[in-house]
Amino acid sequence: MTAPDDSLRVFAGYAMKRAFNAIQADLNATLQPFGLRMVTFSALAVIGAHSGLRQSALADVLAIERPNLVLIVDELERADLIVRDRATDDRRAYDLRLTLLGRRVLDKARGAVADHDARMCAGMTAQDKDTLAQTLRTIELNGRRDNDRRTLPRA
């Protein structure tokens, strides 16, 4: 029971990097038939749930820098999965919407991702999955709090 990386396994970050690598590999393989990557699937899902949202809002939601999101939106638009509609109230901005094809692809891809998720979580109880979601959220928020502290020292 003594693995060569035992001294690192005690750290949540190390265990998470390894688990995340496994998930990412399986997820990207899962999404490839749909012409999607992790991040393009995420963008498509958020646009599907919030039709008309703008690029800067989407970038904010997904914690992606605006310049990088441009390329992601380009990619989805080129594949005819979404459209950029000029916003009526602000002519600088675009309202992002799914096309009919985008809706169809999202629905199918979402099913495949759900299967992938079940595959990766095989052997876990419902309570385990719940605890996992909860602890991941806690870690994310602990990180955010620390970042704020660093960025705004004793505001």
Place this chain on the structure above:
Amino acid sequence: MTAPDDSLRVFAGYAMKRAFNAIQADLNATLQPFGLRMVTFSALAVIGAHSGLRQSALADVLAIERPNLVLIVDELERADLIVRDRATDDRRAYDLRLTLLGRRVLDKARGAVADHDARMCAGMTAQDKDTLAQTLRTIELNGRRDNDRRTLPRA
């Protein structure tokens, strides 16, 4: 309670990417004073626990491609934290060992990483942390099993 990315939060992969990003940012900030990054710290820790192991073994343990590990070992050697000793039994190979400085830096960095880990896991019970470690391991192994299936179809 309805966030813009609710439709993605249900997936372990999405929640994990966000949590991992938070950990990585805090960990890299934690390691910077030691001149280390996540991966160089990991390599240093494994060498510290397994003095004399070889580059290919280290690459295997950390799931890093051999060519990429060369640069990591270069970096640690340039910083006088480790040495490459020609193996006595195989003149192609190197035995990796910590220097005295490497041992000192590893011990201090390890303490800082333990603090970082406690910070990121603040608010979690001991049982939560245990479940987290367990479920992350399960996910990693589920991924490995799937990869093997794909690489070696019905061996």
Place this chain on the structure above:
DNA sequence: TATTGTTATACTCTATAACTATA
């Protein structure tokens, strides 16, 4: 002035092919 989307760019991380020297 500030903001939206954009371009250009650079830096890290990761993956693959091919080389060398040994085995």
Place this chain on the structure above:
DNA sequence: TATAGTTATAGAGTATAACAATA
């Protein structure tokens, strides 16, 4: 012929500065 370490390189992913159009 196979393996250990290496080189070169290319592809993602990510971050910053600066610009045009608009607010």
